[in-house]
Amino acid sequence: MIRVKDMLAMAIQAGASDVHINTSLPPVMRINTELIIMDLPEVSNEDAAAMVVDMVGEAKFKKFEEKRDLDFSTMIDDGSRFRVNAHYQKDSIAISFRAISNKVPDLENLHLPPIVKELTDLPRGMVIVTGHTGSGKSTTLASMIGVINKKYKKRIITLEDPIEYLLENKSCMIEQREIGSDCPTFASGLRHALRQDPDIILVGEMRDLETTSSTITAAETGHLVLSTLHTVNAPQTIERIIDIYPASQQNQIRAMLANTLQAVISQTLFRRVDKPGMVPCTEILLCTSAVRNCIRENRIYEIPNIIETSRRLGMQSMDFSIQQQYEADYIDREEAVTRSSNPGKMDKLLAHKDLSRTAGSKEKAKVIS
Numbered sequence: 538m539i540r541v542k543d544m545l546a547m548a549i550q551a552g553a554s555d556v557h558i559n560t561s562l563p564p565v566m567r568i569n570t571e572l573i574i575m576d577l578p579e580v581s582n583e584d585a586a587a588m589v590v591d592m593v594g595e596a597k598f599k600k601f602e603e604k605r606d607l608d609f610s611t612m613i614d615d616g617s618r619f620r621v622n623a624h625y626q627k628d629s630i631a632i633s634f635r636a637i638s639n640k641v642p643d644l645e646n647l648h649l650p651p652i653v654k655e656l657t658d659l660p661r662g663m664v665i666v667t668g669h670t671g672s673g674k675s676t677t678l679a680s681m682i683g684v685i686n687k688k689y690k691k692r693i694i695t696l697e698d699p700i701e702y703l704l705e706n707k708s709c710m711i712e713q714r715e716i717g718s719d720c721p722t723f724a725s726g727l728r729h730a731l732r733q734d735p736d737i738i739l740v741g742e743m744r745d746l747e748t749t750s751s752t753i754t755a756a757e758t759g760h761l762v763l764s765t766l767h768t769v770n771a772p773q774t775i776e777r778i779i780d781i782y783p784a785s786q787q788n789q790i791r792a793m794l795a796n797t798l799q800a801v802i803s804q805t806l807f808r809r810v811d812k813p814g815m816v817p818c819t820e821i822l823l824c825t826s827a828v829r830n831c832i833r834e835n836r837i838y839e840i841p842n843i844i845e846t847s848r849r850l851g852m853q854s855m856d857f858s859i860q861q862q863y864e865a866d867y868i869d870r871e872e873a874v875t876r877s878s879n880p881g882k883m884d885k886l887l888a889h890k891d892l893s894r895t896a897g898s899k900e901k902a903k904v905i906s
Contacts, residue, residue, distance in 0.1 A: 538584050538587060539564065539577055539578065539580065539584060539588075541588045541591055541592060541611070542613045542614060544556065544564055544575070544577060545611075545613050545617065545619060545634065546613055546614070546615065546617075547575065547577075548566045548575070548634075548636070549613075549615070549617045549636065551566060551568060551573075552568055552569075552813070553566035553567060553568050553573075553636065554567050554568070554569075554635065554636055554671070555567040555633065555634060555635050555636070555671070556575075556619075556633075556634040556636075557572075557631070557632070557633050557634075558580050558585055558588065558630075558631060558632040558633075558634075559580070559626070559629075559631050560580055560581060560582045560584075560585055560629040560630065560631070561579055561580075561581075562574075562579055562580065563575055563576075563577050563578060563579055563580070564577050564580065569808055569813055569814065569815065570808050570815075582629045582630055585629070585630035585631070585632060586598070586630055588632060589601060589607070589623045589630065589632065592609065592611045592621065593607070593609055597609070601623055605624065605625045606622070606623070606624045606625075607622070607623045607624075608620075608621070608622050608698055608699055608716075608717070609621050609623075609699055609717075610637070610699035610700060610701070610715075611634075616639055617636065617637075617639065618636075618637040618639060618701075618703075619634045619635060619636055619637060620634070620635040620637055620699055620701055621633070621634050621635075621699075635671070637701045637702065638676075638702065639702075639703065641679045641680060641682075641683045641702050641704065642676060642679075642680050642683075643680065643683070644657075644680040644681060644683065644684050647673075647676065647677065647680055647817065648816050648817060648862070648867070649677065649802075649804075649817060649819060650819060650821055650851065650853060650858075651851070652800075652821055652823070652851030652852075653677070653681065653802060653819075653821075654681075654684060655851070656681070656799070656800050656802075657681050657684040657685050657688070659761055659799055660761060661756065661759050661760060661761050662756050662761060662762070662797050662798065662799035662824075663752065663753065663756040663762045663763075663764065663797045663798050663799060664681075664761070664762070664763050664764075664799050664800045664801075664802070665743075665763075665764055665765065665766055665774055665798070665800075665801050665802070666678055666763070666764075666765050666801075666802045666803075666804065667765065667766045667767070667768045667769065667770070667771075667773075667774050667801060667802070667803045667804070668765075668767070668768075668769065668803060668804045668805055669767060669769065669805065670767065671806070672804050672805050672806055672817075673804055673806055673815075673817055674765045674804070675701045675702070675741075675765070676702075677802065677804065677817075678739060678763050678765065679701065679702040679704065681763065682695075682704060682711075682737075682739065682763075683704075685709060685737065686704065686705075686706075686707045686708055686709045686711065687707055687708060688708065689708060689709060690708050690709065691708075691709045691710075691736035691737055692709065692710045692711075692712075692733075692734055692735050692736050692737070693709050693710070693711045693712070693735065693736065693737045693738075693739065694711075694712045694714065694730045694733060694735045694737075694738050694739070695711070695712070695713045695714065695738075695739040695741070696714050696716065696720070696723055696726040696727065696730065696738070696739065696740050696741055697713065697714070697715055697716065697739070697741040698715065698716035698717065698723070698741050698742070699715050699716070699717075700713050700715045712733075714726055714730075716741070722747075722748070723740060723741065723742070723743075723744060723745075723747075723748040723751075724745070724747035724748045724750075724751050727740065727748065727751035727752065727755060728751060730755070731754075731755060731758065731760075735760060736760065736761065737760065737761045737762075737763070738755050738760055738761075738762050738763070739762075739763045739764070740752050740762060740763070740764040740765075741764070741765065742764065742765050742766070742767075743764050743765070743766055743778070745781070746781050746782065749778060749781055750782075752764055753778075753790070753793050753794065753797055756797040756798075757793060757796070757797050766778075768803070769803060769805075770803045770820055770841075770855065771801040771803055771820060771822035771840060771844070772837045772838070772840045772841060774801050774803070775794065775798075775801075775832055775837055775840070776837055778790070778794060779791060779794065791832055791833055791834075791835060792833055794832055795824075795829040795830075795832040795833040796829070798824050798829075798832070799823070799824050800821065800822060800823050800824060801820075801821075801822040802819055802820075802821055803819065803820040803821075803822075803855065804817045804818065804819045804820075805817065805818055805855070805876070806818075807859075807862065807867070807868040807869075807872060807873075807876070808868070808869070808872070809867055809868065810866070810867065810868060810869050811866055811867060816862055816867045816868060818855060818858040818859045818862055818868075819853070819855070819858050820844065820853065820854055820855040820858065821844075821851060821852050821853050822840065822844055822852060823847070823850055823851055823852050825843070825847065825850065827843055828840060828843055831843070841854070845857075854878075855877075855878065856877045856878055856879065856882075856883060859873050859876065859877050859883065860873070860883065860886055860887065860890075863887055863890070864890050870887055870891075873887060874887065
């Protein structure tokens with residue numbers, strides 16, 4: 538049988554971000570978006586079950602068999618940590634591992650817009666980081682906490698499922714609570730956190746109505762609240778929050794959200810072409826009075842235009858970010874075009890850059906000759 542720790546150590550050595558276990562297949566790892574079969578034997582259902590037991594113990598494994606899904610974290614001998622999801626597919630156990638860096642990256646090294654760092658100075662309100670799974674949301678939030686931890690003396694409480702980055706107390710006093718072991722749910726953790734004198738609360742994910750409602754309440758009562766959603770842009774984020782409520786409450790929630798929301802950072806990762814690794818492209822929405830009016834009056838469809846015309850304030854569209862990262866020589870042209878919202882328009886915008894590059898190369902060649 539494959540030893541979990543040995544398999545994960547191999548993945549770390551190879552630079553993998555994820556490892557996946559499906560029965561009747563060898564383990565598969567993901568390196569810079571590509572799936573690569575590991576040089577290991579096929580995994581049986583019994584092997585997969587033994588792996589889960591080895592990581593969580595018999596008692597939690599029995600709960601897993603009942604609920605058919607389990608989130609937890611694990612660590613190997615060299616200190617490398619992984620976020621783990623065990624689940625069932627076709628009545629067989631499958632496991633997904635996500636490598637978690639032991640060191641919180643400096644915000645300046647993430648290639649995010651400067652406005653993201655400015656958001657760490659907010660005294661209150663709600664900042665939401667959005668994107669699909671694996672888009673770097675947790676890393677962005679941890680790096681923002683890292684900035685606050687160096688700059689301010691504040692009390693920070695995080696609610697995570699599971700805990701990803703281990704945050705050290707520097708200038709701030711930080712408590713990290715894991716859902717399932719330190720508290721039963723995000724909603725209950727939030728209720729109790731409000732009685733624990735926090736300045737800042739990090740909510741790993743606004744998963745349901747109760748958690749969303751508690752998160753907005755925390756922001757309303759004068760706390761800075763950081764959280765995530767699995768949405769791809771700011772308008773969708775706002776609509777998702779409102780739509781989770783019954784129709785009879787939606788006008789009230791629009792008003793509450795208009796008063797508390799400070800910013801939405803939507804991000805996705807692109808493979809770098811200049812060196813191995815990934816780089817984020819981001820959409821930034823800042824809640825100006827115009828944006829708050831749109832939320833309050835249910836004119837969400839106007840927000841993309843506000844983002845486009847408010848670049849001087851620090852807002853930016855995803856397409857603008859993609860164009861910037863291409864012009865900085867970080868990402869591939871074809872990927873930049875195909876993943877933009879308007880490939881035809883993006884192709885023309887990048888063509889100007891390509892022409893200037895060609896002209897610059899010719900001028901340089903003349904000087905050399």
